[in-house]
Amino acid sequence: MRLLASLKISARALRRNKMRSLLTMLGVIIGVGAVIASVSLTSGATKEVEDQVSSLGENVVNVFSGNFTRGGMRGGWGSAPTLTLADSAAIAQLPNVVAVTPEVRDREQVLANGQNWNTLVMGESPSYPQIRNWKMARGAMFSDDDVASLAKCAVIGQTVVDQLFPNQDPVGQTIRIRNLPFLVVGVLAPKGFNLFGQDQDDTVVVPYSSHMHRITTRRFVNDILVEASSSDTINDVQDEINELLLDRHHTTDPDFTVRNQLELMDMVTKTSRTMSLLIAGVAAVSLVVGGIGIMNIMLVSVTERTREIGIRMAVGARAADILVQFLIEAVTLSAFGGAIGIGGGVAFSMTVSNFYGIPAYTPYLWIIIAFASSALIGIISGFYPAWKASQLDPIEALRYE
Amino acid sequence: MNSKPVIQLRDLCKTYHSGEVEVHAVRGVSLDILKGEFVAIMGSSGSGKSTMMNMIGALDRPTGGQYLLDGVDVATLNRDALAKVRNEKIGFVFQGFNLLSRTTALENVEMPMLYNSGRIRAQERHAQASKALNLVGLGSRSGHHPNQLSGGQQQRVAIARALVNQPTILLADEPTGNLDTQTSIEIMGVFQTLNDQGITIVMVTHELDVARFTKRMIVLRDGRVVTDEPVQPRSQADVELGKLKVAQEAVQLH
Numbered sequence: 001m002r003l004l005a006s007l008k009i010s011a012r013a014l015r016r017n018k019m020r021s022l023l024t025m026l027g028v029i030i031g032v033g034a035v036i037a038s039v040s041l042t043s044g045a046t047k048e049v050e051d052q053v054s055s056l057g058e059n060v061v062n063v064f065s066g067n068f069t070r071g072g073m074r075g076g077w078g079s080a081p082t083l084t085l086a087d088s089a090a091i092a093q094l095p096n097v098v099a100v101t102p103e104v105r106d107r108e109q110v111l112a113n114g115q116n117w118n119t120l121v122m123g124e125s126p127s128y129p130q131i132r133n134w135k136m137a138r139g140a141m142f143s144d145d146d147v148a149s150l151a152k153c154a155v156i157g158q159t160v161v162d163q164l165f166p167n168q169d170p171v172g173q174t175i176r177i178r179n180l181p182f183l184v185v186g187v188l189a190p191k192g193f194n195l196f197g198q199d200q201d202d203t204v205v206v207p208y209s210s211h212m213h214r215i216t217t218r219r220f221v222n223d224i225l226v227e228a229s230s231s232d233t234i235n236d237v238q239d240e241i242n243e244l245l246l247d248r249h250h251t252t253d254p255d256f257t258v259r260n261q262l263e264l265m266d267m268v269t270k271t272s273r274t275m276s277l278l279i280a281g282v283a284a285v286s287l288v289v290g291g292i293g294i295m296n297i298m299l300v301s302v303t304e305r306t307r308e309i310g311i312r313m314a315v316g317a318r319a320a321d322i323l324v325q326f327l328i329e330a331v332t333l334s335a336f337g338g339a340i341g342i343g344g345g346v347a348f349s350m351t352v353s354n355f356y357g358i359p360a361y362t363p364y365l366w367i368i369i370a371f372a373s374s375a376l377i378g379i380i381s382g383f384y385p386a387w388k389a390s391q392l393d394p395i396e397a398l399r400y401e
Numbered sequence: 402m403n404s405k406p407v408i409q410l411r412d413l414c415k416t417y418h419s420g421e422v423e424v425h426a427v428r429g430v431s432l433d434i435l436k437g438e439f440v441a442i443m444g445s446s447g448s449g450k451s452t453m454m455n456m457i458g459a460l461d462r463p464t465g466g467q468y469l470l471d472g473v474d475v476a477t478l479n480r481d482a483l484a485k486v487r488n489e490k491i492g493f494v495f496q497g498f499n500l501l502s503r504t505t506a507l508e509n510v511e512m513p514m515l516y517n518s519g520r521i522r523a524q525e526r527h528a529q530a531s532k533a534l535n536l537v538g539l540g541s542r543s544g545h546h547p548n549q550l551s552g553g554q555q556q557r558v559a560i561a562r563a564l565v566n567q568p569t570i571l572l573a574d575e576p577t578g579n580l581d582t583q584t585s586i587e588i589m590g591v592f593q594t595l596n597d598q599g600i601t602i603v604m605v606t607h608e609l610d611v612a613r614f615t616k617r618m619i620v621l622r623d624g625r626v627v628t629d630e631p632v633q634p635r636s637q638a639d640v641e642l643g644k645l646k647v648a649q650e651a652v653q654l655h
């Protein structure tokens with residue numbers, strides 16, 4: 001029998017019981033919709049986290065003072081003073097190390113233009129923008145000479161620009177930190193929020209030497225950022241730093257922590273993989289539930305239409321014709337439900353995304369998977385009822401009341 | 402009369418087991434129906450006419466005896482082969498019409514063509530179905546659903562459906578049961594024309610007047626053949642129709 005004719009018969013049978021068809025589809029609609037919505041939202045979140053992790057810079061190894069892998073309460077990240085500029089210089093000598101910057105951080109009140117603004121003042125080396133993969137919007141980064149001369153110059157983030165120099169070009173102007181004038185030599189391109197929801201553009205970057213001698217007086221740095229030559233060497237670099245620092249600190253019990261970006265990335269993908277598994281589980285359950293609903297209604301439909309089946313057989317329909325007809329009906333139900341569910345899921349995640357400002361992103365693969373599995377569930381759950389229908393005896397079916 | 406038997410029944414039996422009771426609906430019928438015959442089967446209600454027709458129509462299987470269709474023992478055919486026989490060789494008009502409800506007359510008539518082994522295009526199906534409906538005088542009602550048609554009209558849709566695949570055998574279980582005299586004669590005219598073209602027709606009827614249009618009359622009683630004789634004299638549809646017109650004019654029915 002021709003497919004088109006079967007489709008027409010199925011469509012008519014489904015339209016005849018609109019409400020029932022809709023209710024039957026509802027299981028699949030809700031299941032697929034929920035899956036697509038949660039996939040879209042988690043993929044969006046994962047993608048954003050990934051973007052942020054890579055916005056930390058590529059192939060970056062972080063060296064923190066203090067040991068927080070041991071759970072030893074030494075104050076956590078970067079608080080216990082153990083790392084020195086000499087450590088940083090030694091790390092720079094290691095093979096496969098492309099760039100290094102020691103980091104010192106401090107919140108300071110910054111004045112300019114009669115405005116004043118509390119922001120994070122960071123002491124860095126000139127390699128900082130390169131390591132963080134951070135472009136300059138205007139001007140240029142300060143130089144090694146500036147570091148050597150403890151120069152009073154600064155590169156500022158966009159938020160600081162907005163606060164202190166609204167509608168002005170800050171390059172060439174002066175800001176005051178602890179009453180010291182710092183010349184603004186550059187503006188960092190906007191970078192947005194980081195993983196912890198901090199505004200990365202709310203910052204002033206000065207030479208670490210100036211920070212350590214002019215703004216504050218300290219001998220230790222908070223942490224050291226290291227850029228490895230490639231993702232292949234990043235683990236080696238991490239090991240070597242470990243070894244080097246243990247040696248330099250004359251200890252076997254590390255008083256520092258070395259983390260690389262691949263580990264962070266791993267954590268993110270692990271989390272998203274767990275989420276995906278969870279979603280897949282929910283999807284499987286809801287599709288099974290939807291499938292049971294379809295099977296149920298198809299069994300009812302076969303019973304109701306026993307006479308019709310008998311009539312069709314009496315005029316020459318073969319078992320296969322009847323089987324195909326009912327299978328198509330079941331698949332139409334589930335595939336249609338799946339399509340509605342996909343549309344609904346995408347619409348829902350987009351609404352949530354617009355409303356709460358969280359990113360949503362639906363991978364095409366998931367759309368294909370969702371549609372294919374809803375069609376498949378139609379075939380599976382429709383098969384038994386369709387087979388039952390096809391095995392009816394024509395004369396018995398005709399006599400059915 | 403030319404030729405070989407298309408339907409051969411050898412001691413055909415059908416016994417129904419409904420609970421404890423055994424109903425012997427057909428008990429040992431043997432007869433040959435040749436190609437081109439036009440047979441009326443008569444008998445009182447419950448004498449086994451429909452049961453026998455269902456077996457001849459390859460819808461039901463006998464519980465005893467043998468049925469050869471075109472020399473082939475139907476018992477040896479599988480489900481699909483039987484479906485093919487029903488689709489292509491036999492046109493069946495059911496006593497209860499058995500039309501699909503909520504489906505137009507035209508689509509009901511088209512339905513057997515959907516299951517044809519050779520693919521028939523939608524346009525062609527339409528054309529054939531319309532032709533069959535015109536033949537039974539229902540051309541103008543092709544868009545109506547069965548529940549919008551009178552009993553007689555439904556019966557004619559059922560006849561059109563039986564004819565649409567151009568069967569070589571037409572089996573009709575009381576095809577005129579719901580028709581008025583004039584339409585009955587018209588349908589008999591259609592049957593006689595088809596029979597003249599070579600189609601073998603077996604028809605159940607209660608009315609002797611209708612049976613007179615056939616060539617051979619078989620009477621069943623309690624599942625057995627009690628009479629089997631040629632129809633003499635035979636009525637001709639056009640003649641009878643003329644007579645009826647005269648009679649109707651006399652009472653001003655039209």
Ligand SMILES: Nc1ncnc2c1ncn2[C@@H]1O[C@H](COP(=O)(O)OP(=O)(O)OP(=O)(O)O)[C@@H](O)[C@H]1O
Nearest residue numbers: 417418419424426445446447448449450451452453
């Ligand atoms: N499915 C069935 N189960 C049990 N008994 C049946 C069944 N079908 C028919 N019978 C019995 O078989 C006998 C013959 O029935 P059948 O329908 O062949 O009669 P018929 O000659 O066609 O009668 P009518 O003129 O009223 O249509 C009847 O006694 C009937 O009760």
Ligand SMILES: [Mg+2]
Nearest residue numbers: 450451496574
């Ligand atoms: Mg009967």
